[in-house]
Amino acid sequence: MAEKIKLEVVTPKGSVISEDVDIVTAPGFAGEFGVLANHAPFLSTIKIGSLRYKQDGNEEELMVSGGFCEVSNNKITFLVESAERGAEIDVDRALKAKERAEKRILEAAQKKENVDRVRAEAALQRALARLRISNTEH
Amino acid sequence: MASLKDVQTKIGAVKKTSQITNAMNMVAASKLRGAQQKMEDFRPYTEKFNQAMGNLSSNMESGQFPLMEVRDVQAVELVLVTSDRGLCGSFNSNIFKLAEKLIREYEAEGKKVTIVCVGKKGNAYFRKTGKVRKSYTDIMGSFQMFNARAIAQDVAANFLAGDADKVHILYGKFMSVAVQKPAEEVLLPVQPEAGEAVEAEAGSAAGDYIYEPSPTEIMDVLLPLYMNVMIYHAMLETGASEHAARMTAMDNATRACKDMIADLTLLYNKARQAGITAELMDIVGGAEALKG
Numbered sequence: 001m002a003e004k005i006k007l008e009v010v011t012p013k014g015s016v017i018s019e020d021v022d023i024v025t026a027p028g029f030a031g032e033f034g035v036l037a038n039h040a041p042f043l044s045t046i047k048i049g050s051l052r053y054k055q056d057g058n059e060e061e062l063m064v065s066g067g068f069c070e071v072s073n074n075k076i077t078f079l080v081e082s083a084e085r086g087a088e089i090d091v092d093r094a095l096k097a098k099e100r101a102e103k104r105i106l107e108a109a110q111k112k113e114n115v116d117r118v119r120a121e122a123a124l125q126r127a128l129a130r131l132r133i134s135n136t137e138h
Numbered sequence: 139m140a141s142l143k144d145v146q147t148k149i150g151a152v153k154k155t156s157q158i159t160n161a162m163n164m165v166a167a168s169k170l171r172g173a174q175q176k177m178e179d180f181r182p183y184t185e186k187f188n189q190a191m192g193n194l195s196s197n198m199e200s201g202q203f204p205l206m207e208v209r210d211v212q213a214v215e216l217v218l219v220t221s222d223r224g225l226c227g228s229f230n231s232n233i234f235k236l237a238e239k240l241i242r243e244y245e246a247e248g249k250k251v252t253i254v255c256v257g258k259k260g261n262a263y264f265r266k267t268g269k270v271r272k273s274y275t276d277i278m279g280s281f282q283m284f285n286a287r288a289i290a291q292d293v294a295a296n297f298l299a300g301d302a303d304k305v306h307i308l309y310g311k312f313m314s315v316a317v318q319k320p321a322e323e324v325l326l327p328v329q330p331e332a333g334e335a336v337e338a339e340a341g342s343a344a345g346d347y348i349y350e351p352s353p354t355e356i357m358d359v360l361l362p363l364y365m366n367v368m369i370y371h372a373m374l375e376t377g378a379s380e381h382a383a384r385m386t387a388m389d390n391a392t393r394a395c396k397d398m399i400a401d402l403t404l405l406y407n408k409a410r411q412a413g414i415t416a417e418l419m420d421i422v423g424g425a426e427a428l429k430g
Binding site for chain 2: 008010011012013014015028029030033040041042043044045067068070072077079081
């Protein structure tokens with residue numbers, strides 16, 4: 001059996017995952033990156049997107065929103081604002097959030113308010129990531 | 139001596155008060171459970187966060203980040219995290235006392251002090267001093283991380299604009315259900331706790347970290363996040379402390395009510411007995427007179 005790396009995902013609402021896994025793929029600052037066992041020490045910010053990991057041949061996927069991750073001593077730790085498994089995602093809520101965010105972006109564009117726009121865009125990205133992941137589950 | 143009727147109404151009133159305090163005690167107990175849970179859930183996040191911050195900052199000179207810049211202190215800002223509601227014993231006044239002590243010390247050195255209030259009680263207390271720059275009320279009930287973010291952004295902007303050279307955060311630290319202590323920490327400039335344990339552990343590996351993007355850019359993201367974490371943490375602690383303090387205060391109040399009811403009942407019985415005795419004396423006196 002291949003060597004494993006310890007994956008930990010921690011959010012302000014508590015620890016979500018703490019398991020030994022084979023490979024982790026995450027949405028990093030400069031694009032997706034994969035981490036295998038015995039990776040060199042590494043620190044990266046995390047964008048909104050999907051975090052995938054493989055454990056004994058099963059692939060799992062989570063939606064993560066902004067934060068950062070640290071790899072050291074054969075352990076990968078994600079500190080993110082939120083992390084949800086596909087089944088936990090509230091599709092209705094995500095759909096509503098998507099509509100709301102799209103409306104806000106339009107409004108902000110008309111008023112030329114950058115702050116609102118940045119926030120609405122982040123909300124839209126989160127909603128889209130949630131929808132995408134919940135779709136792949138079914 | 140008070141009349142029978144007076145004592146009776148008083149007993150009724152005290153009984154009703156004790157019902158209320160008892161109910162508040164129970165409400166506080168159940169809310170405390172929730173608040174404590176939230177605090178415990180957040181703990182791993184803060185621990186990991188501080189570790190990463192320690193690792194990162196030990197490789198960097200702090201001078202290059204505006205939020206870490208140590209300036210000559212002219213103006214000080216206090217972020218005061220108190221509860222929104224009262225009836226929790228001396229919990230809030232303990233925080234005020236600590237704040238006043240700090241204010242006195244800084245003002246004695248001729249420094250300007252401003253206050254940012256989180257929670258209604260702080261605002262109510264310090265409003266008249268004219269030091270309150272901003273206040274956030276009615277958010278202690280069901281706060282979320284994004285409440286903390288708004289506060290952090292505001293405080294950081296004020297610091298970067300040079301209106302405050304040092305920012306303290308004051309909150310009620312939750313030691314246990316029975317003990318809550320007012321606590322004070324320096325929020326800005328950011329001084330990450332590069333704890334010795336962290337240093338030792340990181341010492342071997344810290345040097346050859348791969349950073350993506352560059353360490354400076356990561357710090358730009360992490361520093362505001364660090365403030366969020368600190369403020370959110372203070373809010374959680376204050377929240378839990380408030381409920382614990384209220385629980386104790388209400389428990390004391392209920393007990394005081396019981397004592398009062400016992401005293402009043404004694405008084406009532408005495409008064410009643412005195413009445414009976416007086417009546418008896420009357421009857422006996424009347425009978426004696428008839429005999430005569």
